[in-house]
Amino acid sequence: MLLESAAHLFVERGYAGTSVNDISDHSGKTSGAIYFHYYSKEKLALAVVREQFATWPQLAALYATPGIPPLEKLVVLSFGVARSLSEDVVARAGARLWAERHGIEAALPTPFNAWASAATRLLTQARMRGELAAGVEPSAAAVTLVCAFFGLCVLTDDLPGGRGWREQLDQWWLLILKSLQADPDPAALLARARARVSL
Amino acid sequence: MLLESAAHLFVERGYAGTSVNDISDHSGKTSGAIYFHYYSKEKLALAVVREQFATWPQLAALYATPGIPPLEKLVVLSFGVARSLSEDVVARAGARLWAERHGIEAALPTPFNAWASAATRLLTQARMRGELAAGVEPSAAAVTLVCAFFGLCVLTDDLPGGRGWREQLDQWWLLILKSLQADPDPAALLARARARVSL
Numbered sequence: 001m002l003l004e005s006a007a008h009l010f011v012e013r014g015y016a017g018t019s020v021n022d023i024s025d026h027s028g029k030t031s032g033a034i035y036f037h038y039y040s041k042e043k044l045a046l047a048v049v050r051e052q053f054a055t056w057p058q059l060a061a062l063y064a065t066p067g068i069p070p071l072e073k074l075v076v077l078s079f080g081v082a083r084s085l086s087e088d089v090v091a092r093a094g095a096r097l098w099a100e101r102h103g104i105e106a107a108l109p110t111p112f113n114a115w116a117s118a119a120t121r122l123l124t125q126a127r128m129r130g131e132l133a134a135g136v137e138p139s140a141a142a143v144t145l146v147c148a149f150f151g152l153c154v155l156t157d158d159l160p161g162g163r164g165w166r167e168q169l170d171q172w173w174l175l176i177l178k179s180l181q182a183d184p185d186p187a188a189l190l191a192r193a194r195a196r197v198s199l
Numbered sequence: 200m201l202l203e204s205a206a207h208l209f210v211e212r213g214y215a216g217t218s219v220n221d222i223s224d225h226s227g228k229t230s231g232a233i234y235f236h237y238y239s240k241e242k243l244a245l246a247v248v249r250e251q252f253a254t255w256p257q258l259a260a261l262y263a264t265p266g267i268p269p270l271e272k273l274v275v276l277s278f279g280v281a282r283s284l285s286e287d288v289v290a291r292a293g294a295r296l297w298a299e300r301h302g303i304e305a306a307l308p309t310p311f312n313a314w315a316s317a318a319t320r321l322l323t324q325a326r327m328r329g330e331l332a333a334g335v336e337p338s339a340a341a342v343t344l345v346c347a348f349f350g351l352c353v354l355t356d357d358l359p360g361g362r363g364w365r366e367q368l369d370q371w372w373l374l375i376l377k378s379l380q381a382d383p384d385p386a387a388l389l390a391r392a393r394a395r396v397s398l
Binding site for chain 2: 014016017096099100102103112133136140141143144146147148149150151152154155156163168171172175176178179180
């Protein structure tokens with residue numbers, strides 16, 4: 001598939017290091033066909049990013065599943081996104097293209113606002129159920145969580161201790177859930193969330 | 200100053216978008232002089248990153264100041280780094296070059312290991328003074344804090360709510376200090392830290 005070929009090359013060589021000719025060689029499609037469908041390398045990068053967004057319906061379904069307590073849902077969603085950013089080539093290409101966005105002549109959409117809205121809604125639900133600690137303001141906390149989560153996903157490989165994203169996210173949730181839960185028991189919530197996503 | 204000129208251009212146009220000729224025009228030095236001193240654009244980028252590291256002795260001095268409680272020191276250091284990443288052109292160039300590191304043929308040093316070590320030492324000191332919450336493991340928590348802090352610095356401008364880094368860091372510390380302090384009083388600690396750096 002063309003977008004997957006492009007994603008592979010963007011992950012390996014970055015946007016500037018990948019030409020439409022490279023993508024043609026790698027995918028077996030002619031450059032002419034690529035230009036016919038995508039017009040330019042910018043538009044192709046944009047299509048890869050949009051493809052990344054399209055791979056998240058399972059997460060959205062999970063988000064809508066009734067019966068899972070909201071803070072647990074938040075943890076489960078974070079595992080899902082982190083797993084996709086670690087294992088899915090289109091998601092990894094999207095992340096690398098975003099990091100290189102200033103060198104790309106196209107406005108790349110980002111998931112951060114959607115993440116922040118989803119987290120705000122879940123924290124608000126937790127508040128209504130009496131499960132959010134007093135003094136935590138849902139929308140401010142949601143933005144903070146999204147920023148921190150982004151940093152964890154991006155930096156994990158560059159830091160000492162050789163933790164993978166799973167262990168790194170565990171450490172993060174153990175620490176922050178203590179502040180978020182009205183009745184703190186981070187280890188128990190984390191164990192339930194891990195069981196749901198078979199981690 | 201040549202490195203500052205280069206830093207300005209790297210911040211504005213990125214590494215790939217900046218040529219040695221551009222830096223020559225902007226700095227008033229000849230390309231020949233630039234090549235004579237730095238050999239290549241890669242080496243020049245490396246020199247900018249090293250210059251960034253050299254601008255942190257004030258932070259190191261603060262780090263060594265006796266009499267400031269360790270968790271408060273951690274907060275003060277985060278304000279110092281965030282301020283420099285927001286206001287100092289060389290620090291901003293360093294951050295952008297790091298984001299574009301895969302496209303640069305030089306191994307750029309990063310501050311993350313040093314930050315994680317500093318945070319580990321401060322959390323260990325807090326533990327010895329009885330000021331760190333039970334169950335918080337200094338080195339694991341330090342790595343988590345560095346990752347989250349990095350995410351806050353990078354993403355703040357891309358998220359809703361229009362918070363600047365000051366407010367964003369406040370929100371973050373209010374949330375996480377509740378988990379870190381043996382005797383939680385985040386607002387008071389934050390107020391003392393802000394007073395120290397005149398924020």
